[in-house]
Amino acid sequence: MNDYMVRISKKILEQKEELAQKITDEQNKRYPDELLPMAESLYPLRIELVTLYANSLILEESERTRQVEEWGLQSGRKCAEMNATLDAMLNEVPQYRHFIGEVVQEEGIHLNLSLSEFYHAISLLDRTVNEVVYYFSLPFVNFHSEQIEQSRNAMMELSVPVVPIVEGVAVLPVVGTIDTYRAKLLLEHALEQSVQLKLSYFVLDLSGVPIIDTYVAQQLFQIIDSLKLIGVDAMVSGITPDIAQTVVNLGINFGQTKTFSSLQQALGNIGLNFQSVQ
Structure with missing residues (x-):
């Protein structure tokens, strides 16, 4: 495990509440009607996600994927049940890349990282973001498919009245x-x-x-x-x-x-x- 990755991970963890709040503020501005009412429920999930991104920099690949899948499936289901739209949730992705990327950049400069080391940190973060998007999206698809099926069943039951x-x-x-x-x-x-x-x-x-x-x-x-x-x-x-x-x-x-x-x-x-x- 690279020492510089441990230090970058630690720096992100030190700022996890602040980073989660920045993302919350940005999303509340962009989706005031949809996300502002559920801001208190989403904020802890955002802290968990920032923590996950920080830890992903120092985890073995198999363990990183396992944790990303577990968080994505559970949190995606929670957000779907809160009636948050997948569109709004996925629009957070660039913000994680931006805000966490700034921390990686600042710490990289502080540690005097080489271009190769900096690229390694950013690319690993980027791969984790892509995995999160995939596993987070699955429960939305499943949840809405279930809703459609339930509606279909209800309509069909009404269509066979004895x-x-x-x-x-x-x-x-x-x-x-x-x-x-x-x-x-x-x-x-x-x-x-x-x-x-x-x-x-x-x-x-x-x-x-x-x-x-x-x-x-x-x-x-x-x-x-x-x-x-x-x-x-x-x-x-x-x-x-x-x-x-x-x-x-x-x-x-x-x-x-x-x-x-x-x-x-x-x-x-x-x-x-x-x-x-x-």
Whole structure:
């Protein structure tokens, strides 16, 4: 380990609070609406990062990478959960290079470092900054992917509402196209709600489905067959003339499945009149 690297590292550590405050002040000016409200939470993370940069100058490469990865993943997640944007966070990178670089320069002059020694210190700092950017960014990507997935799941759950009509009878009005993910959700909700509501009859209303192809038909058959296995009489309503013609042209056989052109007819088949469900 080079003695001059130890002394530069020590000098950075001596100024870590000051350096973190400089970066905090710069970021608060640049992003007053976004970062100023969370300045108190970000300041300790900035001290940790300055400390990490200082220590990186005297650590073995494997240990440096391990510490950078650990800090980046943990701190990136914290910042993402605080709703800080990745854009704002990455705009701090040049400031670390600038402020810490000034300390390296001043101490290098004080120690009368050679050009080669000075370059070694700066290049090591620069490599560490790049590693921090990489590991810090990963949790942001993962966090926002999770948020998108949660929003998608919530929207999809709203798109498969099982509506109880009277005791033992429920309708699932399907609107829009049916893809693989939604078909799985339809099946899960149909089974869960049938058991929870103790249903005897279940109506899949397809009035809002624009087209039925062989794939959609297969998914519907799977739902109906699964419901039959738990003792629920399942039927399909909303078979429009266009859908009926498409089904015939494709050679799709609904077989034993009860089908009706309207929800009113389906409910009438099980002894309910339309007025009773208003």
